[in-house]
Structures are given as C-alpha cells and as structure tokens.
Amino acid sequence: GNSVTQMEGPVTLSEEAFLTINCTYTATGYPSLFWYVQYPGEGLQLLLKATKADDKGSNKGFEATYRKETTSFHLEKGSVQVSDSAVYFCALSRTQGGSEKLVFGKGTKLTVNP
Amino acid sequence: GAGVSQSPSNKVTEKGKDVELRCDPISGHTALYWYRQSLGQGLEFLIYFQGNSAPDKSGLPSDRFSAERTGGSVSTLTIQRTQQEDSAVYLCASSLAVRGPSYEQYFGPGTRLTVT
Numbered sequence: 372g373n374s375v376t377q378m379e380g381p382v383t384l385s386e387e388a389f390l391t392i393n394c395t396y397t398a399t400g401y402p403s404l405f406w407y408v409q410y411p412g413e414g415l416q417l418l419l420k421a422t423k424a425d426d427k428g429s430n431k432g433f434e435a436t437y438r439k440e441t442t443s444f445h446l447e448k449g450s451v452q453v454s455d456s457a458v459y460f461c462a463l464s465r466t467q468g469g470s471e472k473l474v475f476g477k478g479t480k481l482t483v484n485p
Numbered sequence: 486g487a488g489v490s491q492s493p494s495n496k497v498t499e500k501g502k503d504v505e506l507r508c509d510p511i512s513g514h515t516a517l518y519w520y521r522q523s524l525g526q527g528l529e530f531l532i533y534f535q536g537n538s539a540p541d542k543s544g545l546p547s548d549r550f551s552a553e554r555t556g557g558s559v560s561t562l563t564i565q566r567t568q569q570e571d572s573a574v575y576l577c578a579s580s581l582a583v584r585g586p587s588y589e590q591y592f593g594p595g596t597r598l599t600v601t
Contacts, residue, residue, distance in 0.1 A: 473530060
C-alpha cells in the first residue's frame with residue numbers, strides 16, 4: 372500500500388540555519404505529494420505541493436522537488452526563522468492531481484531558537 | 486472567506502457513551518474528509534464524501550464509527566459506545582474538487598475527544 376516515511380524529530384536549529392526534512396514515499400501509480408504545517412495551537416495548513424515528477428513546490432521560502440527516481444520529496448529552507456517553529460507533515464495522495472485520501476508521515480517537530 | 490469549522494472544539498465523554506462531531510466545510514466545496522490524529526498512530530484517514538456519497542470508508546476503524554453528510558454540506562461523525570482508544574483529535578477537511586486544479590484539502594481546527 373501507499374506510505375510515507377519522514378525523518379524523526381525533533382529538529383532544533385538556530386535562526387538563519389539551513390533546514391532539510393527528509394521524506395520518502397512508497398506508492399503505486401503517480402501520486403501527488405504535499406507538505407503540511409501545523410503551527411502551535413493551530414490546524415493543519417497546506418505549505419506546498421507537487422503533482423508530477425520533477426515538479427518543484429515552493430511557498431514562504433520553503434521548497435520541495437518531486438523526485439520519482441529516488442521516491443523522495445525533501446523539504447528545504449535556506450534560512451529558518453523562529454516563526455517557522457511547527458510540526459511538518461509530508462503526505463501523498465494516490466492519484467496525480469487528485470486527493471481522495473491523504474496518507475501522512477508521522478510528522479517532524481521543528482524548533483528554531485533565536 | 487470562512488474556513489472549515491468543527492464543533493465542539495473539545496469533548497470529554499465517559500466510556501460507553503455515544504458522541505457526535507460536526508464539520509461545516511468551506512462553502513461550495515464538494516468533497517469532505519475526516520481524519521484522526523493521535524499520538525500513537527499519527528494522522529489517519531477515516532472517510533471521505535463526494536457530495537453526499539462516501540466512495541471510500543476504508544479508514545473507519547470499526548463499525549462503531551459512522552458518518553453522514555446531508556445537503557452536500559455539513560457532515561457528522563458519530564462514534565457509538567466510545568472506548569478510551571478513541572481519544573484523539575478528529576480533523577475535518579474539505580476541497581473544491583477531488584481532482585483537477587482545485588483539489589487541495591483545507592483543514593478545520595479539529596475536535597479533541599477525550600474518553601474517560
């Protein structure tokens with residue numbers, strides 16, 4: 372079946388450090404890939420998405436590239452801020468350009484210290 | 486515009502009681518999804534609706550769980566004879582469509598259910 376594996380946290384960084392959160396997936400067919408973020412006390416928000424291989428999703432300085440050859444969708448940001456402290460979830464949907472059902476990774480908690 | 490809303494925000498119930506959780510999707514969104522977030526299991530899909538129909542109920546953990554959607558809008562998730570393992574945050578999401586350029590899911594704030 373479809374599954375998502377993301378690096379276990381927690382991750383603690385200093386402000387302006389480089390961030391990578393690894394995500395790999397197992398899926399049949401051509402899934403769509405997503406990163407969601409959950410800020411403290413808030414609901415899940417879509418951060419970025421990619422629909423097909425080699426697509427790059429980007430938002431708020433975060434980027435992730437859909438790599439079919441390595442079945443990966445790693446999240447990166449060049450310079451993190453304290454306000455980026457949150458839990459980040461990698462997710463896939465089983466169809467390209469669709470989302471009948473999202474399968475989530477376990478989440479990675481990021482803390483950014485000033 | 487208004488986002489996805491859920492009620493109640495918190496629910497404490499005794500083991501064996503029934504509970505109903507409500508979700509109001511974004512106006513005009515045809516698809517509606519229920520997920521459960523718990524410490525042990527992470528985020529799990531429960532069920533989704535396209536209009537009033539539920540094409541995929543595969544995530545409902547037992548026959549104590551049921552959901553319905555009326556008028557293509559509000560949805561209710563019902564848990565009968567609650568057990569302690571049902572304690573979790575129940576999340577609702579909606580999307581304009583299931584496929585195409587507007588399939589992103591938008592999540593509500595969740596209902597935190599505690600079974601004592």
